[in-house]
Amino acid sequence: MKVKESVKYYKSIVEDSKNTWKRPMEVISKQDAHVDTLHHKGLLNMCANNYLGLAGSAAMADAAKKGIDRWGFGLSAGRSLCGTQSVHRELERRLSNFLHMEDTLLYTSCFDANGGIFAALLDSQDAVISDELNHASIIDGIRLCKAQRYIYKNNNMSDLRKRLEEAKDALVKLIVTDGVFSMEGTIASLVEICDLAEEYGALVMVDDSHATGFVGAHGRGTHEHCGVEGRVDIISGTLGKALGGASGGFISASKYIVTVLRQRSRPYVFSNSLMPCICQANVKVIDILEESTGLRDKLMDNTQYYREEIKKLGFEVPDGAHPIVPIILGDESVAAEFSQRMIDKGVFVMSISYPVVAKGRARLRTQISAAHSKEDLDFVISCFAKVKEEMGL
Numbered sequence: 300m301k302v303k304e305s306v307k308y309y310k311s312i313v314e315d316s317k318n319t320w321k322r323p324m325e326v327i328s329k330q331d332a333h334v335d336t337l338h339h340k341g342l343l344n345m346c347a348n349n350y351l352g353l354a355g356s357a358a359m360a361d362a363a364k365k366g367i368d369r370w371g372f373g374l375s376a377g378r379s380l381c382g383t384q385s386v387h388r389e390l391e392r393r394l395s396n397f398l399h400m401e402d403t404l405l406y407t408s409c410f411d412a413n414g415g416i417f418a419a420l421l422d423s424q425d426a427v428i429s430d431e432l433n434h435a436s437i438i439d440g441i442r443l444c445k446a447q448r449y450i451y452k453n454n455n456m457s458d459l460r461k462r463l464e465e466a467k468d469a470l471v472k473l474i475v476t477d478g479v480f481s482m483e484g485t486i487a488s489l490v491e492i493c494d495l496a497e498e499y500g501a502l503v504m505v506d507d508s509h510a511t512g513f514v515g516a517h518g519r520g521t522h523e524h525c526g527v528e529g530r531v532d533i534i535s536g537t538l539g540k541a542l543g544g545a546s547g548g549f550i551s552a553s554k555y556i557v558t559v560l561r562q563r564s565r566p567y568v569f570s571n572s573l574m575p576c577i578c579q580a581n582v583k584v585i586d587i588l589e590e591s592t593g594l595r596d597k598l599m600d601n602t603q604y605y606r607e608e609i610k611k612l613g614f615e616v617p618d619g620a621h622p623i624v625p626i627i628l629g630d631e632s633v634a635a636e637f638s639q640r641m642i643d644k645g646v647f648v649m650s651i652s653y654p655v656v657a658k659g660r661a662r663l664r665t666q667i668s669a670a671h672s673k674e675d676l677d678f679v680i681s682c683f684a685k686v687k688e689e690m691g692l
């Protein structure tokens with residue numbers, strides 16, 4: 300194709316999909332329970348991953364400002380050169396202690412962490428066994444490695460066993476799962492996964508991006524929730540959701556795995572160091588989490604209340620106790636219209652449809668935050684009831 304034809308090709312893609320591609324609403328306020336957008340004031344926000352309500356908080360802003368004063372704006376260097384400040388190491392230590400893991404290394408996102416782990420740990424004689432609903436970053440990371448790949452049906456233990464059986468002659472075997480499936484709000488069966496891993500001599504990796512900070516009695520994550528601390532070998536996670544919501548990711552594991560990653564994981568070695576004020580603010584997050592479980596307790600109370608009330612309205616909601624609460628509507632256009640009507644009533648909730656979820660399983664993914672008040676949740680529930688009636692569902 301000539302250059303002009305290539306440009307035309309992309310133009311035609313954009314024109315073909317004009318009516319189906321979503322455009323983000325431009326937010327003109329801080330991230331919080333309520334946000335202002337260009338066209339709507341004070342929308343009640345039900346679609347942020349701001350589980351603990353820290354993202355727009357004064358505590359985070361203050362800690363980050365102190366971080367800038369102490370450590371400067373940036374490092375202009377990767378971690379392996381002169382881009383490791385004491386605050387990076389401090390956060391790595393604090394995360395390790397909090398998660399009860401041996402060591403941790405930081406990335407600039409969890410996408411990078413997942414993108415950079417498999418090729419660093421696995422080669423052609425090894426096997427990776429991955430849940431079909433795992434996050435895109437895990438799928439991409441696996442594509443970059445030479446290991447044999449096996450996909451098992453979502454959280455289906457008999458299928459996982461079959462895949463492990465097929466992979467049994469591989470040298471290193473690594474089972475990888477999301478701790479929480481982010482479109483469903485369901486938690487992986489980690490006890491059974493760890494049992495199977497032991498039986499087949501496999502390592503277990505859990506992506507706890509939707510769990511670290513609030514799932515489990517102390518908010519350590521799904522390994523705490525499922526009672527498998529010490530049995531999960533690798534945890535990846537994000538700083539961009541519950542833990543303050545800025546950006547950054549990490550991998551926690553045994554010191555030998557982390558040491559290999561520091562040498563071989565390409566997004567760690569060949570990318571710039573995480574902004575130091577983010578590290579400083581995330582040390583503060585760990586302080587908050589270790590001082591009290593208040594925020595995660597409020598989040599879980601909110602979640603329980605909301606799940607009970609929304610179910611009373613007769614919506615299809617996957618069972619669970621996680622603050623991701625998807626309202627399954629099925630039809631794509633119904634979900635899109637439902638979302639628009641909710642926004643018009645003052646509730647920021649977006650529809651999610653194919654290819655992110657299966658065809659005919661479109662949904663509104665609502666997400667609860669510790670920043671929501673009971674009145675906020677009552678308002679959302681009343682809007683769901685009204686729109687359901689308006690649309691005759």
Ligand SMILES: Cc1ncc(COP(=O)(O)O)c(C=O)c1O
Pocket residue numbers: 407408409410411413434436477481506508509536537538539546547548
């Ligand atoms: C399960 C899961 N893993 C990884 C990521 C990527 O995290 P980050 O935003 O830090 O790149 C996300 C974010 O959407 C996620 O939901």
